[in-house]
Amino acid sequence: NAGVTQTPKFQVLKTGQSMTLQCAQDMNHNSMYWYRQDPGMGLRLIYYSASEGTTDKGEVPNGYNVSRLNKREFSLRLESAAPSQTSVYFCASSAPGRLDGYTFGSGTRLTVV
């Protein structure tokens, strides 16, 4: 089925470990986004990529890096995980001018101990 695929679905890290969250979309969307969701905080934008080859910081970028590998894939990297990064991470994509095409993946639940 067409959509946004995130891997892994669950991950437990120790403080200081690194990992990369993967996201891929097969809808030929130009723009991709990474959000984190915390209880009572809603969805906060970490980084986004308006098009292949560009990335920009969102509201809460500290502690993260991203790579827009190609049009389909947008990865989020935690270089040195901290307990404050325990959260549910969502990737999304959209086509230009099509706000009703803002599609989310099913999320990665990350716990940093």
Add this chain to the structure above:
Amino acid sequence: GQQLNQSPQSMFIQEGEDVSMNCTSSSIFNTWLWYKQEPGEGPVLLIALYKAGELTSNGRLTAQFGITRKDSFLNISASIPSDVGIYFCAALNYGGSQGNLIFGKGTKLSVKP
């Protein structure tokens, strides 16, 4: 920065009751969106509003774009158990940065059969 104030934070209602939630901001937006998130899933778009004063329905859901462009509400009529989830408002000024879709903190809806 821009913020969306969504209320109520949570609702506990009886099956068959109508539900109303709203979102306000001190900033003007030209697009309002309503999403629903079910447990373990990403948000899914319910209704998109693009014009001040616009009233749009999707089945038992009705949403309006406030005339001042600073608010929006969502009504659910005759609630059923599958309406359970978290409802998010989101807003955007299209034409600006691709990354400036911002979210309210959500309204958690519980429905008693």
